[in-house]
Amino acid sequence: MTVLILGATSPIAQAVADVYAAAGFSVALAARDVEEAGRAARDLQIRHGVEARxxxxxxxxxxxxxxxxxSEVEATLGPVDVALVAFGFMGDQxxxxxxxxxxxxxxxxxxxxxxxxxxxxxRAMESRGAGSIIGLSSVAGERGRASNYFYGSAKGALTLYLQGLRSRLASKNVHVMTVxxxxxxxxxTFELETGIPVASPxxxxxxIFNAQGRGVETFYYPRFWGGIMGVIKSIPEKVFKRLSL
Ligand SMILES: NC(=O)c1ccc[n+]([C@@H]2O[C@H](COP(=O)([O-])OP(=O)(O)OC[C@H]3O[C@@H](n4cnc5c(N)ncnc54)[C@H](OP(=O)(O)O)[C@@H]3O)[C@@H](O)[C@H]2O)c1
Incomplete structure (x- = not known):
């Protein structure tokens, strides 16, 4: 079994790679910094005794x-069973x-x-009728806010895209999960000042590993964000636009 991690230098991606390697998966680490990806791959090989590149x-x-x-990953490590889209960029609003x-x-x-x-x-998974795609989206994509609507709208679009992809691939035995x-x-989240607890990668x-194994389609992590977003989405627009969020 092979997992492809896209955006492999993200701490969340690194932690996911570690969990899949511990479960015996071969790991493809794809990143802009290919030297760092190579170093992380060698670390996974040593610690878990799996193939990693x-x-x-x-x-x-x-x-x-x-x-x-x-194609290059599949030629090197075999068919990709799980792909994690982990890269992202918050930018400056x-x-x-x-x-x-x-x-x-x-x-x-x-x-x-x-x-x-x-x-x-x-396309690769569809042709084989097998596989699982995981997209890391964000609660920022649930409602447009003045303080981060470029990032939020891109993540909101990603959430909708993954939903459509899930429908397209449902009959092809390919699982699509939105986190x-x-x-x-x-x-x-460095320097983010919030009273809300911050989860560890x-x-x-x-x-993410557990949910993908169970075939979950969409979930909030940490879970309590489902409740928070339920409240945030229920605030009428005329009130919401006056809040400094
Ligand atoms: N942390 C949070 O609280 C949070 C909340 C909601 C959603 N997310 C999402 O979770 C994912 C992981 O986030 P993180 O917190 O681990 O972020 P991070 O530490 O900022 O990592 C972002 C990753 O994206 C990569 N990246 C940025 N631009 C890229 C590009 N053009 N091509 C390829 N890779 C690129 C970065 O690579 P370089 O090392 O080369 O820059 C880095 O590996 C992201 O999609 C993020 O939007 C995170």
Whole structure:
């Protein structure tokens, strides 16, 4: 069994790679920093005695390379059974409002790049009638907020895309899982001041592994975010737009 991790330098991705390697999966670590991916792959090999390799991957530099990456991974480690789309980019909301190129980057990494590589993985899995695609989306994609609507809207679009992909692949025996993450302790949430508990990447990874094994389609992690978002989505727009969220 092989797992492909896209955006392998993310702490959540690293923790997920560790859990799958511990379960005996071969691991393909795809990242912009291919040297770091290679180092992490050797670490997995030593600690878990599994096959692991690093691969070069950029979510939005060269879309044509995404299908080639999937082929290269499969030629090296065998058919991809599980693919995790872990990369993401929060960007700077204020800077994005002032310069569309910055907003465009946020949209391209979180949405266009994710769609491009998911389509490449989906074609391979669809042809075999087997596989599982996991997308890391965000609670930020559940409602547009003034403080992060470029990132939020890209994640919201990703959530809808994954929903559509799930429907397309349902009859092809390919599972698609959307993880709506709340706060997880990574560089993305560094300096975030919130009274809301922040989960560890390791606990998030175990929850993702368990849910994928059970064929779950969508879930919030940490779970209590389902309740929080239920409340946030129920606030009338005329009230919501006056809140400084
Ligand atoms: N942490 C949270 O609280 C939280 C909440 C909701 C959703 N999420 C989502 O969970 C996922 C993992 O997040 P994280 O917290 O681990 O974030 P992170 O530490 O900021 O990691 C983001 C990852 O995305 C990669 N990346 C960025 N741009 C890329 C590109 N153009 N091509 C390929 N890879 C690229 C980064 O690679 P480099 O090392 O090369 O920069 C890094 O590996 C993301 O999709 C994020 O949106 C996280």
């Amino acid at each position: 690093g691969f070069a991957f950029d979510a939005c530099e060269d879309f044509e390379r995404h299908a080639a990456l999937v 204020q800077a994005s409002e002032e310069d569309f190129e910055k907003a465009r980057r946020v949209i391209e990494v979180n949405y266009t790049g994710a769609v491009s590589v998911c389509e490449a993985v989906a 709506k993450l709340g706060f997880v302790d990574t560089p993305m 390791q606990k998030a990874a175990q929850a």
